[in-house]
Structure formats: structure tokens, C-alpha cells
Amino acid sequence: MNGSIADVCIVGVGAVGGILAKQLTSAGLKVVAFERGPALKTAEYAQRDSISYIARPDQLEGVRHEPRIFRTSTTQPGNLRYGTSPFNVLGGSMLLWTGQASRFMPGDFKVYSNEVASGLADRAGVDLRGYDVVDWPIGYDDLEPYYERFEWEFGVAGVAGMNPFAGPRRKPYPLPPLKMTARMQLFGDAAKRLGYHPFIGPAAVTSEPYRPPAPYDTRIPERPACVYCGHCNHYGCHVNAKASTLHTAIPVALQTGNLELRTNCKVANITTDDKGMATGVKYFDPNGVLQEQRARVVILSAFVFEHVRLLLLSKGNGKRFKKGLANSSGLVGKCFFGHGDMRVYGLFDNFIINGFIGSGAAAMRIDDFNGNNFDHTGLGFIRGGTVGCSGDGAPVSRMDIVPPDVRSWGKEYKEYFMRYYTRTFDIHMAPETLPRRDNCVDLDPRRRDRWGLPLPRVTFAFHANEKRMHLFLADIGERIFREAGASKVWTELPRPSPTRQCGGTRMGTDPNHSVVNGYCQSHDVPNLFIVGSSVFPTMSGYPATATISALAYRTAEYIERQRDWFH
Amino acid sequence: MKMKSQSSRQYRGERLQALTVRQARFIDAIAGRILPATDAPGAVEAGAVFYIDRALAGPYPHLLSRYTRGLRALDKHAKRQFGASFEKLGDEQQDSALGDLESGKIAELPNGEAFFELLRTHVLEGVFGEPSYGGNKDMIGWKLVGFPGQQWGYPETYINKAVDLPPITWEGLPKKPGQS
Ligand SMILES: Cc1cc2nc3c(=O)[nH]c(=O)nc-3n(C[C@H](O)[C@H](O)[C@H](O)COP(=O)(O)OP(=O)(O)OC[C@H]3O[C@@H](n4cnc5c(N)ncnc54)[C@H](O)[C@@H]3O)c2cc1C
Numbered sequence: 058m059n060g061s062i063a064d065v066c067i068v069g070v071g072a073v074g075g076i077l078a079k080q081l082t083s084a085g086l087k088v089v090a091f092e093r094g095p096a097l098k099t100a101e102y103a104q105r106d107s108i109s110y111i112a113r114p115d116q117l118e119g120v121r122h123e124p125r126i127f128r129t130s131t132t133q134p135g136n137l138r139y140g141t142s143p144f145n146v147l148g149g150s151m152l153l154w155t156g157q158a159s160r161f162m163p164g165d166f167k168v169y170s171n172e173v174a175s176g177l178a179d180r181a182g183v184d185l186r187g188y189d190v191v192d193w194p195i196g197y198d199d200l201e202p203y204y205e206r207f208e209w210e211f212g213v214a215g216v217a218g219m220n221p222f223a224g225p226r227r228k229p230y231p232l233p234p235l236k237m238t239a240r241m242q243l244f245g246d247a248a249k250r251l252g253y254h255p256f257i258g259p260a261a262v263t264s265e266p267y268r269p270p271a272p273y274d275t276r277i278p279e280r281p282a283c284v285y286c287g288h289c290n291h292y293g294c295h296v297n298a299k300a301s302t303l304h305t306a307i308p309v310a311l312q313t314g315n316l317e318l319r320t321n322c323k324v325a326n327i328t329t330d331d332k333g334m335a336t337g338v339k340y341f342d343p344n345g346v347l348q349e350q351r352a353r354v355v356i357l358s359a360f361v362f363e364h365v366r367l368l369l370l371s372k373g374n375g376k377r378f379k380k381g382l383a384n385s386s387g388l389v390g391k392c393f394f395g396h397g398d399m400r401v402y403g404l405f406d407n408f409i410i411n412g413f414i415g416s417g418a419a420a421m422r423i424d425d426f427n428g429n430n431f432d433h434t435g436l437g438f439i440r441g442g443t444v445g446c447s448g449d450g451a452p453v454s455r456m457d458i459v460p461p462d463v464r465s466w467g468k469e470y471k472e473y474f475m476r477y478y479t480r481t482f483d484i485h486m487a488p489e490t491l492p493r494r495d496n497c498v499d500l501d502p503r504r505r506d507r508w509g510l511p512l513p514r515v516t517f518a519f520h521a522n523e524k525r526m527h528l529f530l531a532d533i534g535e536r537i538f539r540e541a542g543a544s545k546v547w548t549e550l551p552r553p554s555p556t557r558q559c560g561g562t563r564m565g566t567d568p569n570h571s572v573v574n575g576y577c578q579s580h581d582v583p584n585l586f587i588v589g590s591s592v593f594p595t596m597s598g599y600p601a602t603a604t605i606s607a608l609a610y611r612t613a614e615y616i617e618r619q620r621d622w623f624h
Numbered sequence: 625m626k627m628k629s630q631s632s633r634q635y636r637g638e639r640l641q642a643l644t645v646r647q648a649r650f651i652d653a654i655a656g657r658i659l660p661a662t663d664a665p666g667a668v669e670a671g672a673v674f675y676i677d678r679a680l681a682g683p684y685p686h687l688l689s690r691y692t693r694g695l696r697a698l699d700k701h702a703k704r705q706f707g708a709s710f711e712k713l714g715d716e717q718q719d720s721a722l723g724d725l726e727s728g729k730i731a732e733l734p735n736g737e738a739f740f741e742l743l744r745t746h747v748l749e750g751v752f753g754e755p756s757y758g759g760n761k762d763m764i765g766w767k768l769v770g771f772p773g774q775q776w777g778y779p780e781t782y783i784n785k786a787v788d789l790p791p792i793t794w795e796g797l798p799k800k801p802g803q804s
Pocket residue numbers: 068069070071072073074091092093094141142143144145146147148149150151153154155156157158290291292322323324325358359360361363418557588589590600601602603605
């Protein structure tokens with residue numbers, strides 16, 4: 058298709074790009090998809106070894122070429138960070154994800170109306186100066202059918218109706234829950250005794266061999282059941298029980314004959330014409346030579362940092378895009394956020410837990426302190442986070458977890474680790490962060506990647522709303538652990554940099570205050586789409602993948618309907 | 625001559641790839657305090673020093689100079705405090721010298737805390753990591769804590785029940801990733 062015009066160019070083939078490729082090629086559109094990394098075989102990413110994936114992620118081929126800069130204030134130069142979001146291979150970070158596959162709650166889409174305009178924030182006694190809280194332009198009901206499609210195509214295991222705070226659903230989960238583990242049992246029983254509402258968190262991990270039935274996409278190949286190997290979070294799954302586009306959507310897209318997949322190709326720029334429309338992309342081919350591909354529609358599905366970087370780098374020729382593409386609002390890169398992931402640890406003298414067994418996504422959770430599910434009066438913050446059991450991991454993942462009263466080396470440490478490695482788990486919280494313009498991604502003025510492009514630079518700090526929430530949630534986790542019978546309990550508050558990043562190209566109805574509309578379509582450049590967690594105007598106490606997948610299905614359907622774009 | 629430089633890199637029956645024999649011996653002395661042998665074996669027995677050697681010869685060559693500088697400063701500190709080389713000190717004196725390193729109290733070594741953290745991390749990775757990286761000999765580290773290694777899977781979730789499976793490495797698995 059070189060030289061000719063593709064119907065659609067997709068930039069980045071991870072979770073979102075894989076779904077888009079399947080849906081659009083199936084609708085008969087000719088798609089050229091660019092993926093900066095290689096197509097790996099299972100044996101090349103699923104060795105499940107803790108030195109490569111836990112101790113040395115900076116050495117992974119899919120990570121080491123594109124670090125980012127992180128700093129907590131504009132006065133610092135910032136440090137290099139190597140992370141697996143994104144993991145630059147075909148299939149993206151979904152090869153290494155945990156598989157926690159919750160839908161957002163209905164209230165997550167209406168934070169401004171429900172919590173700010175309603176006066177709740179005032180009653181909570183929170184000072185929201187500096188924050189920029191808005192509603193999503195779409196709601197839970199708009200996404201519900203697409204959440205369902207995601208769950209049935211990727212095989213989500215769970216129990217519908219068990220979480221009283223979840224939004225309504227038309228269909229149950231396609232798979233029964235994974236087997237109970239010790240941490241699920243201890244957490245669930247304790248949470249229940251405390252009057253909370255524990256439920257089995259939905260996991261995109263096959264509890265039984267699974268192939269989607271009709272009316273879902275029956276071309277998706279069967280996947281075997283999880284074998285509970287326990288090398289899940291941060292590792293590739295050796296049996297493909299953990300859902301990834303690499304073994305579901307991407308092979309189906311290729312089968313249509315409408316997909317030209319260009320791996321090891323790094324998109325560097327989005328090209329535009331003088332009418333302000335996108336015309337295609339420029340990319341470095343596997344030999345590092347800059348090439349061009351023209352297209353009628355360009356979709357970015359390259360994750361947060363690359364979305365911001367590509368837009369800021371694509372200035373076109375004239376004046377129109379001198380602040381960067383799709384950036385008339387000046388909001389590209391702004392309102393970046395993520396979870397302030399935190400953990401409470403507990404040790405058990407009377408219970409063997411064996412946390413190294415089972416999928417990390419197989420968890421008991423409570424949503425009693427998520428979103429707007431609890432009374433915030435006088436608490437000094439709004440919003441919250443999901444709370445659940447966790448603590449999977451080989452010894453290398455666990456060796457730095459030491460109670461504050463134990464020295465981290467020597468005989469005392471050895472005795473501690475020998476006794477408790479099998480007798481511990483974590484309570485994990487994913488506290489939400491509210492959007493602010495001063496939390497942002499831009500281009501580093503000095504440091505460049507191996508293609509000579511400036512590295513993305515993150516400037517981020519937690520503020521008052523988050524800090525109060527973190528302390529509040531720590532207290533909940535500690536209470537559950539004590540109820541569960543832990544003999545020692547301690548908390549690790551969030552590290553400075555947020556996890557499960559989102560924002561940077563926020564969605565909204567007003568072109569002056571957002572970058573894309575409810576269909577992830579650029580307000581400024583109508584044939585440019587930006588899909589992924591970068592469009593979130595506010596986040597949720599849940600991770601993003603179910604929601605960005607739903608957005609991908611919905612956006613694909615919208616694009617398919619624009620028949621006159623494609624002649 | 626060539627023969628000699630080859631054999632001078634032999635240490636505990638293995639050929640060192642980045643460290644000198646002196647450095648290896650020094651690191652072993654430290655490893656023996658970070659995770660000492662008790663009734664059960666420790667970091668020396670697990671061969672953590674070989675993990676470090678391979679790390680410095682492989683992906684982290686730029687850390688070798690940090691090791692060289694750090695070890696030299698720690699030895700100097702030992703001599704000044706206790707009148708002998710670190711390796712010659714008793715356990716308590718060694719712990720005290722390492723404690724000084726950990727709290728950044730070694731004058732010649734600005735940011736000594738970070739060097740201690742590096743040492744600790746490397747030693748423990750050398751005990752608990754996969755044996756193919758040079759350490760965790762005979763899966764000593766995994767046996768210490770009761771981790772059955774890179775099992776293909778588990779037939780059950782072992783709730784409140786010790787796992788009685790002998791540890792296994794990826795190389796030792798009857799099936800490998802990609803085969804089902
Ligand atoms: C260890 C870990 C655990 C996680 N656990 C969970 C979880 O339990 N639940 C959950 O919901 N989420 C989880 N996530 C997050 C989840 O993986 C992401 O939400 C999801 O993969 C994002 O999908 P994406 O398509 O937006 O980006 P990605 O999957 O990261 O894909 C982006 C793709 O774009 C490619 N790309 C980037 N730039 C370019 C370019 N310039 N040219 C060409 N290609 C490019 C990349 O190589 C990559 O393949 C986890 C992530 C990690 C790393």
C-alpha cells in the first residue's frame with residue numbers, strides 16, 4: 058500500500074490499536090498499522106523470569122529505547138524513568154498487564170456535576186483551587202454495550218451482581234471466577250465482618266478454556282485456562298490465559314486481508330494539508346529511514362506519552378498548528394494524572410498464604426471507598442479508590458518489603474524473609490487523582506531518543522485532595538488487615554510518580570476546553586482520532602483497560618459509519 | 625602470560641568476567657553480612673558474587689567504576705575505624721562498617737547510601753533471582769523462603785497449606801512457554 062492512500066492509519070498496536078485494527082478491517086476498510094516494536098513469539102516474552110521483568114525492566118528491548126523524564130516541579134531537570142507502560146512490542150502493555158478488568162462506575166463520568174456543582178466538595182471541606190474538574194461528555198450508558206463486547210471477546214471471569222456499587226449490565230460475565238486463593242479468603246471474610254461489601258474482582262483471565270460465542274466475534278481463537286502459575290503481573294503469560302490483543306484481535310485483523318501491519322516502524326510525525334486535515338504519517342522504517350504513508354483517517358493509539366509527544370511535534374508548515382496539532386485549546390499535555398498506588402502490608406503467624414500462586418487479577422475487592430460511594434462530609438477530600446487484596450510475586454518482587462522495625466539486611470532480615478515470604482499479602486489501593494493543568498507532559502528541551510526525537514517530560518505532584526485521600530485509605534487497609542488477623546501491619550504511601558497514567562488529550566464538548574469529543578475525534582482536525590486513557594477528563598479508582606477498550610470499539614463504529622470519507 | 629591472566633581470574637572454581645579476584649573476595653565478605661549463613665546457607669553459598677560479576681560484565685558495565693570506588697572507600701573506612709581490611713574484621717565490626725556505609729557516614733564516598741542500596745539489591749537479586757543469571761546456586765535462595773520457582777502451574781491454590789513441590793527453573797520445566 059506504499060505510495061497509495063490507506064483508508065486508515067493506526068499508530069501503535071497495543072490494546073486499543075489491536076481492537077481498532079480488528080473492527081475497522083472487518084468493516085472492509087484498508088488499514089495500515091504501525092507498531093514501533095516487533096511481533097514476539099510467546100517464548101520470547103513469557104520466560105516469566107523475575108530478573109528481566111522485575112529487577113531489570115530498563116534492559117527490556119521494548120523499554121530501553123524510550124525512557125521518559127520525570128520531575129515533581131518545574132524547577133527540577135528531572136530524572137530518566139524506564140517503565141513498561143507502554144511496552145513497545147506488538148500487543149503493547151497488555152502482554153504484561155495484570156488483567157484487572159473492571160468497568161468504571163456510572164458516577165466516574167460525572168464528577169463535576171455530582172461532586173462539585175452539587176456542593177458535596179464544600180461539605181467535604183475540600184479546597185479545589187488549582188484543580189480542573191469536569192464531566193465526561195459521555196456516560197456509563199454510552200459505553201455499556203462496548204464494555205460487554207470487551208468482556209465477551211477477551212474473556213472476563215467474574216460474578217455479576219456481587220458488587221453493589223457497579224453500574225447496571227445487560228449480560229453477566231462470560232466466565233466463572235478464578236479459584237479462590239488464601240488472600241481472597243482472608244480479605245473477603247474480614248471485609249464482610251467489618252460491614253463492607255466484598256466482591257470478586259473481574260479478571261481478564263480465562264478460568265476455563267474460552268472462545269467467544271455468537272453474537273460476539275467467533276473468529277477469535279480459543280485460549281486455554283489459567284494454570285495459576287503466579288507469574289502474572291509484569292510478566293507475559295506462557296499459556297495465553299491472560300487476555301492480550303496479540304492472541305485475539307490482531308490475528309483476526311490479519312485474517313481479513315485488509316490489514317497491512319508494519320512492525321518495527323516508529324511514527325514520528327502526523328502530516329497535514331493547508332485545509333487543516335491530517336494526510337498521513339511520517340515514520341522511521343526498520344532501517345531507520347524516514348518514510349511517509351498517506352491516509353484518509355489517522356488514529357493515535359500509542360499511549361499517553363506518545364500521544365502528547367506526536368501532537369506537539371506535528372506542527373505542519375503554516376501557522377495553524379504552531380502550538381502543535383489538535384492543540385488550539387492549549388490543553389495537549391495538560392491535566393495528566395494517574396493513580397497514587399499504595400499498599401498496606403500484613404504478616405500472618407497463623408496462616409500460610411502462598412502469594413506466589415494464582416493470577417494477580419484474582420482478587421477480592423471492596424468499592425465502599427471508591428468514587429462517590431461513601432459520605433465525604435468533613436473528610437477534606439472528594440473521590441476515593443478501589444481497595445483489594447494483592448501481593449503476588451516471586452521473591453525478587455517481595456525482597457524489599459520489610460516492616461519498619463526490621464533491619465533490611467543481616468540475620469534479622471534473613472529470618473524475617475524466611476518466615477514470612479509465604480505468610481504475607483498486600484492490600485492494594487488505587488486512589489484517584491484529580492486533574493490539574495500544572496500536572497502535565499511536554500517535550501524535554503535537551504534529551505532525545507535514538508531517533509533524535511525529544512523525550513516526553515512529566516511534571517507531576519500529588520496535592521491536598523490526594524494526600525488526604527491516601528491517609529484515609531491507608532487506615533481502611535490497616536483496619537481490614539487487623540480484622541483478618543495479621544500480626545503486623547504497615548503502610549507504604551504512594552511514590553512520587555503516578556501509575557496507570559491518563560490525561561493529556563482530554564475529552565469534552567467544548568473545543569476551547571478539551572482536545573477531542575466523545576468519539577475521541579479531534580475538535581480541530583476531524584479526521585484525526587486519539588484513543589486511549591489520554592482522553593480521560595477525570596479518572597476512576599479503577600485501572601483503564603476495560604474503559605479504553607470500550608472507547609476503541611465505540612470509536613471504530615463511529616468511523617465505520619462515515620462512509621463518505623472513504624468513497 | 626596469557627595463561628596467567630586467565631587463571632588469575634579464577635575464583636571459587638569459576639572464571640570472573642568483570643571483577644578482579646580481590647574485588648570478588650571483598651564482595652563475598654559483604655554478601656556474607658547482608659544475607660549471612662545461619663543454620664541455613666546465605667548469600668555466599670548462593671553465589672551472589674557471580675550474579676554481580678555477570679551483571680557488570682553484561683548489561684551494567686558502567687556500574688563497575690562505582691563498585692571499584694565504593695569498595696575502596698569502604699576498605700579505607702574499615703582500616704581507619706578498626707585498623708584492618710574489611711575482610712579481616714569480625715562480624716560485628718563488618719556490620720558496623722556496613723552500617724556506616726548505609727547511613728552515608730563514609731567521608732570519601734558522597735552518596736554512600738546509594739552504593740549500599742545497590743550492593744544490597746544486587747546481593748539479594750543474586751540470591752533470589754533465576755539461577756541462569758549467575759546466582760541462586762542450586763536454587764538455595766528459593767529453598768530458603770519456600771518458593772517453588774518457575775512452576776508451569778499449580779493444581780490447587782494451597783490455602784493455609786505448605787507447598788511441598790521441589791523448586792524448578794524454566795530450563796528444567798518439562799514444558800516450555802509456547803508449548804502447550
Ligand atoms: C505491569 C502492568 C500491569 C497492568 N495491569 C493492569 C490491570 O490490571 N488492569 C488494567 O486495566 N490495566 C493494567 N495495565 C495497563 C494496561 O496495560 C494499559 O491500560 C493498556 O495496555 C493500554 O493500552 P494502549 O493501547 O493505550 O497502550 P499500549 O498497550 O501500551 O500500546 C501502545 C502501543 O503503541 C506502540 N507505539 C507507541 N508509540 C509509537 C509510535 N510512535 N509509532 C508506532 N508505535 C508506537 C507501542 O509500542 C505499543 O505497542 C497494566 C500495565 C502494566 C505495564
